[in-house]
Amino acid sequence: xxxxxxxxxxxxxxxxxxxxxxxxxxxxxxxxxxxxxxxxxxxxxxxxxxxxxxxxxxxxxxxxxxxxxxxxxxxxxxxxxxxxxxxxxxxxxxxxxxxxxxxxxxxxxxxxxxxxxxxxxxxxxxxxxxxxxxxxxxxxxxxxxxxxxxxxxxxxxxxxxxxxxxxxxxxxxxxxxxxxxxxxxxxxxxxxxxxxxxxxxxxxxxxxxxxxxxxxxxxxxxxxxxxxxxxxxxxxxxxxxxxxxxxxxxxxxxxxxxxxx
Numbered sequence: 001x002x003x004x005x006x007x008x009x010x011x012x013x014x015x016x017x018x019x020x021x022x023x024x025x026x027x028x029x030x031x032x033x034x035x036x037x038x039x040x041x042x043x044x045x046x047x048x049x050x051x052x053x054x055x056x057x058x059x060x061x062x063x064x065x066x067x068x069x070x071x072x073x074x075x076x077x078x079x080x081x082x083x084x085x086x087x088x089x090x091x092x093x094x095x096x097x098x099x100x101x102x103x104x105x106x107x108x109x110x111x112x113x114x115x116x117x118x119x120x121x122x123x124x125x126x127x128x129x130x131x132x133x134x135x136x137x138x139x140x141x142x143x144x145x146x147x148x149x150x151x152x153x154x155x156x157x158x159x160x161x162x163x164x165x166x167x168x169x170x171x172x173x174x175x176x177x178x179x180x181x182x183x184x185x186x187x188x189x190x191x192x193x194x195x196x197x198x199x200x201x202x203x204x205x206x207x208x209x210x211x212x213x214x215x216x217x218x219x220x221x222x223x224x225x226x227x228x229x230x231x232x233x234x235x236x237x238x239x240x241x242x243x244x245x246x247x248x249x250x251x252x253x254x255x256x257x258x259x260x261x
Contacts, residue, residue, distance in 0.1 A: 104183035104192060108176055108219045110202045117166040118199035118217045120149045121173055126197040130181045130223060133194060137177070140170040173219075180221050189225050196222035 111118075124147050125133045139145035146156040146163030153162035184192040202216035 101187040102189075102224060103195070104180055104187050104189055104223045106176055106180040106183065106219075106221045110216045111172055111176075111219050112215065113169045113172050113199075113217045113219070114166070114215045115199060115201040115217045116149075117147070117164075117169040118173075118219060120147050120164075121166065121169060122197035122199045122219070124148060125173075126194055128194055129226070130177055130184065130192050130194065134174055134177050134181075137170040137174050140165055141167055141174075143167070176219060176221065180223055184223050189223065191226035192223035193226045194221060195224045196220065 121137075125136070128136075136145060140147060143165045146158065146160065146165055148160040148163045150162065153164055155161055156163040181192070198218075198220045200218045202218050204213040204216050206212070207214055
């Protein structure tokens with residue numbers, strides 16, 4: 001008798017684990033039996049747990065019946081179900097009326113601008129509207145309009161003698177004037193005009209290696225609403241709005257006092 005493996009090879013039949021390992025079958029059967037036994041043991045435990053839950057539910061119902069509210073008195077659940085009215089707390093600062101400011105101000109410290117150029121620009125812009133001042137500085141950036149300056153400086157075209165085109169300083173002043181315009185809008189100032197334009201020399205820090213001192217300037221702008229101050233003053237003093245002409249007697253008396261012939 002030939003062994004089983006040799007016969008299987010001759011017949012070209014593929015062998016599996018079940019064919020040559022019978023112990024594996026016994027092991028699987030034992031595992032199944034163990035699982036069945038465990039399932040039988042756990043089944044009564046589950047039944048007991050469901051019974052315990054039912055008992056707890058019944059006890060809770062009995063307690064709720066005993067705690068039932070009397071007629072006309074709402075229970076705790078009913079009170080919780082109703083939405084309580086929300087009390088609005090007063091916000092700080094809302095009671096006081098907002099004070100309207102009559103002016104807008106910008107105070108820049110240690111701006112990287114030459115003090116000489118800053119003084120000339122402030123002198124040129126003082127008394128002008130903010131929008132007009134920004135337009136003029138934009139033309140200075142393009143070197144179409146010069147800032148009038150004193151000293152040994154070449155003459156320029158236009159209604160001026162000598163002047164220059166401080167491009168970097170103009171860029172700094174444009175940003176400052178834009179922030180001033182924003183402040184004027186917040187303060188509700190209509191047609192803001194530059195009333196104060198001040199430039200002062202600041203402390204100059206040393207540059208790299210301590211060879212050069214950098215240029216620094218304090219710049220301050222104050223803007224107010226546009227008012228015809230001259231016309232207002234003349235209306236208060238003179239009813240017609242203009243000064244009366246001098247009489248010949250008044251002019252002759254002044255000449256005699258002054259010793260004019």
